[in-house]
Amino acid sequence: MSYEVNEEFLKKLVTTPRATGYELTAQRGIKEYLKKEADKIYADRVGNLYAVVNPDSPFKIMLAGHIDQIGFQISYIDKKGYLWFKPLGGFDVTTLPGKRVKISGKKGIIPGVLGKKAIHLMKPEERKKVPEMEKLFIDIGCTSKEEAEKLVDIGDFATFDYGFQKLGDHEFAVAAGFDDAIGAFIVTEIVKELAKDKDFYAGVYGVSTVQEEIGLRGATVAARAIQPHVGIAFDVGHAADSPDVKKKLVGDTKLGGGPIIVRGPNINPVLYKRLVDIAKDKKIPYQTMAWHRGTGTDANAIQLTGAATALISIPNRYMHTASEVICLDDVKNIVKLTVEFIRSVIETDTFIPV
Numbered sequence: 001m002s003y004e005v006n007e008e009f010l011k012k013l014v015t016t017p018r019a020t021g022y023e024l025t026a027q028r029g030i031k032e033y034l035k036k037e038a039d040k041i042y043a044d045r046v047g048n049l050y051a052v053v054n055p056d057s058p059f060k061i062m063l064a065g066h067i068d069q070i071g072f073q074i075s076y077i078d079k080k081g082y083l084w085f086k087p088l089g090g091f092d093v094t095t096l097p098g099k100r101v102k103i104s105g106k107k108g109i110i111p112g113v114l115g116k117k118a119i120h121l122m123k124p125e126e127r128k129k130v131p132e133m134e135k136l137f138i139d140i141g142c143t144s145k146e147e148a149e150k151l152v153d154i155g156d157f158a159t160f161d162y163g164f165q166k167l168g169d170h171e172f173a174v175a176a177g178f179d180d181a182i183g184a185f186i187v188t189e190i191v192k193e194l195a196k197d198k199d200f201y202a203g204v205y206g207v208s209t210v211q212e213e214i215g216l217r218g219a220t221v222a223a224r225a226i227q228p229h230v231g232i233a234f235d236v237g238h239a240a241d242s243p244d245v246k247k248k249l250v251g252d253t254k255l256g257g258g259p260i261i262v263r264g265p266n267i268n269p270v271l272y273k274r275l276v277d278i279a280k281d282k283k284i285p286y287q288t289m290a291w292h293r294g295t296g297t298d299a300n301a302i303q304l305t306g307a308a309t310a311l312i313s314i315p316n317r318y319m320h321t322a323s324e325v326i327c328l329d330d331v332k333n334i335v336k337l338t339v340e341f342i343r344s345v346i347e348t349d350t351f352i353p354v
């Protein structure tokens, strides 16, 4: 099959503010994008979005990509108009000072910066210390609480304000929040490809899940609702090809090396082998990664409903920073691999390993 990445839609999705718990705008964008392709498209009460192809099939395959990204929840506005926040998800606090953010406020998007005093003003011992999250604040250029309150409400959220850019000559791209707009994007693209020719056995539930970053909350609800026979999660995985990442710790993974097919207790061995066999057969490049316990991804929640589960990771550098780097060729190959797999499933496939 041939497939090209729709960069325009990817750019739109990855730059849509969608902090954990605040995914509504992005979900509406996906719904609009897929409404003609899917046989059924609906949401649930926690905000997951489901796009279904072949809903009448007795065999259900769930595909999950979490649409939420890490962000900041505004919890207090001080008398000078500075915003104080709680993290939505796991940040490396050393990467935060000086970053630009955008606040999704009541009158629309407003720009802000994560402030911190200049190095010149720090004592020598202070310079060696890791900044504390609770001492960071957002400066939106207001001079009073009243002025700030006209733009921002308690409970509003902010995300990094860094757009989509191509990087170099190898189809690399950089953006904030590829984790996991890229997973949700891959699921939408698979649904689109499958909808072109629905002559296959399985019913496919493409889910754009919510609240992954604070405990796989959306996928837990979605997997319980669908009760899939097979579930595949698509999430970013560490690439070990930047100078400061140890292969001994991560495995031998790189950007442009193809889908990372994960293996371990969280993964059904029949499904793992099937994915690897298809990649070999169709000459799709792939890489493997071992994970020794439940993964920190939607695959964990899916497996615990009894589904044969797989995790396909998109190689990613600088995860959870404002500049995550991926390779669009990997995205392309993940879509191809998964579509080929789904089209290969027949009535006698049980994925029961024993």
Ligand SMILES: [Zn+2]
Pocket (backbone or CB within 6 Å): 066, 179, 180, 212, 235, 236
């Ligand atoms: Zn993720």
